[in-house]
Amino acid sequence: MRVFLEAGRLTLRRFTAADVDDLVDLDGDPAVMRYLTGGTPTSREVIQDEVLPRFLQYYERFTGFGFWAAVDTSSGEFLGWFHFRPAPDGPVDEAELGYRLRRSAWGRGYATEGSRALVHKGFAELGVQRVFALTMAVNLASRRVMEKSGLRLVRTFHGSWRDPIEGVEHGEVEYALTRTEWERENAARGGPAD
Ligand SMILES: CC(C)(COP(=O)(O)OP(=O)(O)OC[C@H]1O[C@@H](n2cnc3c(N)ncnc32)[C@H](O)[C@@H]1OP(=O)(O)O)[C@@H](O)C(=O)NCCC(=O)NCCS
Numbered sequence: 083m084r085v086f087l088e089a090g091r092l093t094l095r096r097f098t099a100a101d102v103d104d105l106v107d108l109d110g111d112p113a114v115m116r117y118l119t120g121g122t123p124t125s126r127e128v129i130q131d132e133v134l135p136r137f138l139q140y141y142e143r144f145t146g147f148g149f150w151a152a153v154d155t156s157s158g159e160f161l162g163w164f165h166f167r168p169a170p171d172g173p174v175d176e177a178e179l180g181y182r183l184r185r186s187a188w189g190r191g192y193a194t195e196g197s198r199a200l201v202h203k204g205f206a207e208l209g210v211q212r213v214f215a216l217t218m219a220v221n222l223a224s225r226r227v228m229e230k231s232g233l234r235l236v237r238t239f240h241g242s243w244r245d246p247i248e249g250v251e252h253g254e255v256e257y258a259l260t261r262t263e264w265e266r267e268n269a270a271r272g273g274p275a276d
Contacts (some may be wrong), residue, residue, distance in 0.1 A: 086150050089199035092192055094150035094164060097137045101151060104160040105129045113185050117221040120247030140167060146208045147177060152196055161187045166200045166213075177204050179215040181227065188223070197231040205264045214258040220249035225257070232267065233257035 084096040106129050108114060112121035124133065140148035147167040153160055162183030168174045179200060181193045204210035215233055217224040225235075238253045 087199055087203060088155065090195045091155055092152050092161065092196050092199075093155045094152055094196065094199075096141060097134065097149060097151050097163075099134065099138070101160070102126070102130050102134060104151075105133060105163075108160075108162055108182060108184055111185055114182060117218045117224070117247070117249070118182075120245070144168065144174075146203075152181075152183065152192070160184075161192060164196045164200060166204060173211075175209060175211040177208070177210045177213050179213055179228075179231070179233075181224075193223075193227040194230045197227055201231055201233075201259065201264070205261055210261065212258060212260045214256055216254055216256050218247075218249055219252040219255050225255065228257035231259075232264070233259045234263075 087094040106126050109124035115121050137149040149163055149165045152162050165180040166177050169178050201213050204213055215228045236258045237256045240253045
């Protein structure tokens with residue numbers, strides 16, 4: 083297991099080709115996919131031929147950024163994933179945070195725990211200048227995780243959707259935290275910037 087980060091109860095590790103079943107299971111739950119596809123699952127073929135290869139390619143392109151499988155540190159159980167990576171067309175020192183967890187893991191603070199650890203690692207070790215995250219305005223759980231991870235609402239916008247899903251009329255939101263803000267908050271807490 084190639085561990086990327088120990089985050090309290092979670093361990094973030096690299097994906098491997100053996101993770102297909104867990105990803106099919108994760109994306110097979112309409113509740114998990116509600117604010118992503120309107121509930122439509124991702125097919126096994128797409129996971130196997132597109133999603134997982136993209137996750138694996140990230141490790142070759144960027145050091146320290148990518149998609150990380152989240153497993154329970156004590157049992158090794160697959161809980162879902164986090165991503166922390168430059169946006170496809172964005173600056174390499176700006177990291178987009180994202181997460182997708184199995185329904186059985188919701189409501190236990192896991193998304194916040196993993197996100198806080200990634201934000202910290204990004205600023206303290208990876209030279210990130212800004213962390214941002216995007217979600218649908220109506221995805222309140224995701225917005226709450228962003229807030230609890232120290233990010234603040236910076237804009238609401240209306241993107242273009244090929245297949246618009248319920249709630250899209252309320253738009254999407256971007257939350258962000260800059261290095262300067264992170265350093266200021268650490269200083270205010272009396273802690274070191276790293
Ligand atoms: C978003 C997601 C990762 C959150 O994971 P989680 O581990 O349950 O998150 P946490 O337990 O760390 O925090 C969730 C917070 O949202 C709150 N919350 C959950 N559902 C909510 C709702 N419907 N309305 C308002 N707040 C809600 C929780 O109460 C908690 O806040 P609190 O600690 O202040 O009480 C999880 O729901 C998920 O995987 N959803 C499906 C995929 C997804 O939508 N990903 C985001 C796409 S941008």
